[in-house]
Amino acid sequence: MLYTILAGLILAFAAPLLYRLLGRFISVPMVVLPAVLFAYFCTFISPVVAGQLVMQEYSWIPSLGINLQFMLDGLGLFFALLITSFGVLVMAYAGAYLKGDSHLGRFYLYLTLFMTAMLGVVLSSNILCLLVFWELTSISSYLLISYKHKYEVSRASALQALLITNGGGLCLMAGLILLGIAGDSFSFIELLQQRPDLLNHSFYLPIVLLIMLGAFTKSAQFPFHVWLPNAMAAPTPVSAYLHSATMVKAGVYLLARFSPMLGGTEVWNYTIMAVGATTAVVGAFLALQQLDLKAILAYTTISALGSLVTLIGIGSTFALEAMLVFLLAHALYKGALFMIAGTVDHATGTRDTTKLHLLGKRMPLLSAAAVLSALSMAGMIPFFGFLGKELLYEGAFEAPRFAVPLTAAIVFSGIAFVAVAVRLGYGIFFRKSANEATHIAHKPETFLWLPPLLLGIAGLVFGILPNITVAPILSAAAGAVAGSEVHLHLALWHGFNPILMLTILTIILGIVFYAFTNIFTTWPVHLERLYKIGPGELYYTLKNSLSIGSKGFIESVQSGSLRYYVAVIIMTFIVLVVGAIWQEELYRVVTPDTFIAALSDIELNEYILILLMVPATIFVCLTNSRLIAITTMSLVGYAIALSYIFFGAPDLAATQFLVETLTAVLFVLVLHKLPPFVPLVKYKTNAFYLSLSVLFGATMAYVLVMVRQFPLDSELKAYFGATSWLEAKGRNIVNVILVDYRAFDTMGEITVLAIAVIGIFSLLKLYPEKGDQL
Amino acid sequence: MKTIIISAALRLFFPLFIFFSFYILIRGHNHPGGGFIGGLILVIPFIFHVLIHGADETHDKLFLKRVYSLRRNEQESDMNYYLRNIGYRLRGLVPWYSRPDADKVLVKQFVIEPLHIIPVGLSLSLLAGLIPLFSGEAFLTGLWAKAQLPLIGKVGTTLLFDIGVYLLVAAVVLKITLVMSKE
Known part of the structure; x- marks a missing residue:
């Protein structure tokens, strides 16, 4: 598994060079890599489903317990397959979406880097190793959001995403280090066996809260959700890949990963439930008020992430199964809808839903993809979204405590989903209106409609035949989260039960909400005063006061x-x-x-x-x-x-x-x-x-x-004297210390030297004329 | 500070300093020396050059590599032309031999920027740390080749690490000197 990561890194950094060599055909190697990785991970399906745990270990810094430990269990495999399969589609889509862009090579670098980092997150079984990849996803997300770096909006959004997710990343680091100290190991497997000790450890509360902060910031939970809608400044392939299908689910993954180790306590369950349910409601409420296609999708993504987190909070085996099914369903339809939004934007030059009319007949295949995805999103029979939604409702309905408020929150979010799905699948494509049909500048090419169509068809196939396609791997994943063996049996028809009633109610209310879309979209004007005190404004206030405060601090300390x-x-x-x-x-x-x-x-x-x-x-x-x-x-x-x-x-x-x-x-x-x-x-x-x-x-x-x-x-002196010639093969102890015993220090020192000379160079060369380039 | 004696002496000592610095680098593992000292010695002739000729001339003469060819005579055969060119290039390697400038053509021009050598040195050291990872050892573990090279002796990743330090230190000091001595 080290080699999958290495292959990703090498290809990522070769991308700019490849672009120079291959021109627009650069998408070929970039698509081939995730395809090969997907095939590679497919070979693990049968052993993992059979309950086998694939482990690999390479020592890295053994003296600190930081090793490259990889593990492939059901959950890791499920995510790895999700990441690589979406990777194939998004890489192909991106090649068509950014055709002719002079920085396409750089874009593929960031995107492949992200894919590799994400694979690293889901494969790592050393928690510090996980952290490294976790931070790498934040950084690559930052680079991707700021891809159109000439626009100030892009830069500001990218910085916001970086600050929030990396702030969470720092909390996560503290939490993981505390966890390592408490369990006296950084290996996930070893920590898992110490669950009883960890639950009674005095560090338990800080560990749990810090890890949750890391997960909540990454998965855009309220009140940290503000970065996700702004991250839509990124090109659409990025939104489809990072900000709906994979990266934002890293937080969900983290909670799922740690729930057999740290979960099951009141703090864990109630905090996660509360935050998740709030997010589900807030996201759904805000999604109804948006006009921009990508903003609508971003807020529904927040709401869906909220639902997923809620299910982890409920924590029963059934809820965890439901979580994984809904996660897959959501990734399928949301990834497709993002790509469709991007294609519409590409073809018409606008994403404003009030300006998009009657696109259906002129882009038949795209509209077919949109209809399939929208039906899945609305939870219609026989789509996979229906299964996801049924299980989601059932999970919340059968929650051991707070079943009523949780179900209410999730049903509300479901209603908003239906309203939004009708708007996306019907409103902009087929609805007859007094307005003229939107002008289509150029018809979408193959790779702009094929990936979403494939996802839409997958949603339908998985829905009709769940048990022979996705159920085994989902059961293995649920087993890994629940910590026991799980056999998932998915069926479309459960008979007339309260859940079916709720689903029907959801669809009816959703269509009613759709009819009142025009009213909802005027709300942001009325609610302006409420939003002024919301987390979005809070972020800017904090950021500005931080820069003012640090300026004052520096001026008082650094006299020069x-x-x-x-x-x-x-x-x-x-x-x-x-x-x-x-x-x-x-x-x-x-x-x-x-x-x-x-x-x-x-x-x-x-x-x-x-x-x-x-x-x-x-x-x-x-x-x-x-x-x-x-x-x-x-x-x-x-x-x-x-x-x-x-x-x-x-x-x-x-x-x-x-x-x-x-x-x-x-x-x-x-x-x-x-x-x-x-x-x-x-x-x-x-x-x-x-x-x-x-x-x-x-x-x-x-x-x-x-x-x-x-x-x-000094014991060291004797040790160096005794081993210098025999083990390090050098008679000059000073030199052997520099290049062997303490080589890591020397490495740090020469890095500092290099940085210092760049500093000197820039001070002396650039100071006289401001704006001079290096 | 252009004095003919130092300038002539430097021409002779230049290769000597470079070889000596390399010798110091290689012997470092068993005797006093090593990459840091070697790197510092390596820059001494360059600094002398800067002191004598000024930074701009140092840059032109030592870091700007121009490849010249002779002008082709009329009706000259290919063979003869290539042979003359080879002789011309070989003469360029002799430090005190100045070539006639009249009948040559500029073919190519390379610039060696000390600032670019710094990352090279850093990556060599990093590489020395990464190589052991492939054989399952920890980062920066010293690995040694079985065979010995003539003159150099045992070859291992620590030598690679030291070469990285050597290049980096030399480039850092060189860059500082060049920047500081420029107007």
Whole structure:
């Protein structure tokens, strides 16, 4: 499974290059990859359905318990199949939708990167590994939303999505780390076995709340739902893929994944139920008021996500089965409807439902796809949406507690779905109206109507023949969530029961709501004052106050004076060291005798160093010439290098010599550009800094004398000495530490160096002319 | 600061510095040295060059690679022309030999940007960390080849890591020097 991820990453980063090579045929390799992955995952269906758990493990940072552990159980396989099959359709659709776009290669990079990250999320069984992929989906979503980066709306929406989902991601990280500490493992399987301990652990509440925050932000639950409608600024293939079928379901996946480990408690069930039901109602309520095709779909997606989350909150085996069936049904029809909205937009140039009329006859295949998807969305027999909705109602109806409010919330959302489905499947395509039929600029090409049509047909086929198509994998998935074996039997006809009555009621009320569409769409004007205090406005208030606050904070802390910074660092250091000495009563070790003993240890060659350094230091402070100051400072540096040689550290000494020389040379290079030296600082300030330096020196000397009183024994030194030649095959321990034992540190250091030079470069090169390009 | 003595000496010492820095890099695993020190030594001749000739000339002479060919004589056979060109190119490798400028044509021009060497070095080090992942070891585990190379000795991923450090350090210092010495 590592190779599926690697293949995705490699192809993603090769996409811009491929676009240059293949031109518009770039969609071919991009479609082939998810197709191959889909086939690959299909080979796992029979073992997984038989109850087998496929595991793979690669060590990554074993000392921290972070390993690339992959696991394929029912839930993971279900999602992997969903992601790859939608990947095929969306990649093909995107090629036609963005035909001729000069950045298509980049678009495929982001989209494939997202697909890979999403696969990583559903396959990981190490929770930190999961987190890495989780964040990667947020980032690729950010890049995709801001794809049309020339528009300010796109950039602002992308930033909003990033801030909200990554804010949740940070919470999730904290939650997962706490979980790892509580369970003493980062492996999902091991944590799962510790469920009783975890439930009684004192970290349980923070863990659950933090993980929920991560899931709720990702799955656009109230009040974090605001980013999803704005994310519709992305090109439509992105909306179809990320913001309806897969990424927003990552939150649902996360809750489902953790529910056998952490679920079943009151906090878990009631919080999730409450948030989910609220979201379902709010999303449905807002969806009715929209005019824009994609906005309508976005709000119904929020509502559907709310229903899914509610079902996880109910937590019974039946509710979890219902959740998975509804999830699949929703992905099928919503993905298709998004693509249809995109095609309509592409063909007519507008997404405003008041301007779209009578498209049906001129785009017959597209309208067929729209009708199929809309019927599935409305929950008509014999579509898969009907099964999804039936189970959804039943799950809520049979909830152990709060069945009535939950059912009411979900039925309300169902009514809104019917109203919206009629608007999308009938309103813009067939409804006779006084207005003229909308002008179609160009007819949609094959790949603009084929993917949604395929999804629509899949909805019909799955609905008629559920048990031989999707039921086995759904049962395996439900089994993984419920933690026990599940045999799902789906049937269209359950007889005349209350659920069927509710469905009929929903359809009737939905058609009534549809008739009053014109009234609903005027509501945003009336409710303006309510929306002013809603989460959308709250986000902007928070964001603005954050930037104002941080600006004030930076202005008060960052004075821009190097001397001030050094002084602050030194003062903090002195306070900490003196405090530690005081608290540990270490001053008892140091007596006047120890000072005398320390002084008597100094040898002759060391006196020479002192004779070099001390006068040079004093001279640096007194001179008015920069050139002299620099050369004298180099003298001090060379003396330090010499002392390294005396104490047997040739590597360090060589580096010190070189760096000292280079510093002097670099100084000389810029010296003639500086204005003549004028002592501007007052006498008093100088005195303050002088006394601070003396105090610092005295503290260091005192600490050194004190350290001498303790025996210096280091296990590491012996370990390095013993293993350097035998295991790391090097005699120079310093170098072996740098490139082998502590190579990760070195890696960090050279990265910092690289970043520093970019900083220096941009400061020196770009400052004079603002807006200069790198 | 254009003095003929340093300028002539630099011509001789330039390859020496480069070889010496590489020697320091290679011996680092067993004796004092390594990528960091080697990288610093590598930039010394370049810095001298900047000090003597100025940043612009350094850029033109050392980082701008122009490929020239000789002008083709009338009625010259292909063979003769290619042979003359090969001789001409070979003479270009001799540092103190200056070629006549009159009868040559610019064929191609490459620019080596120190800023671009930084990511190269970083990726080499990263690669050294990624290679062990394929054999199931942890990130940055040192792996060693069985065979030994002449002069270099044992070859392992740590050497690759050190080469990355070497290139990066040299490029960083070089870039800072070039930026600072420009007007």
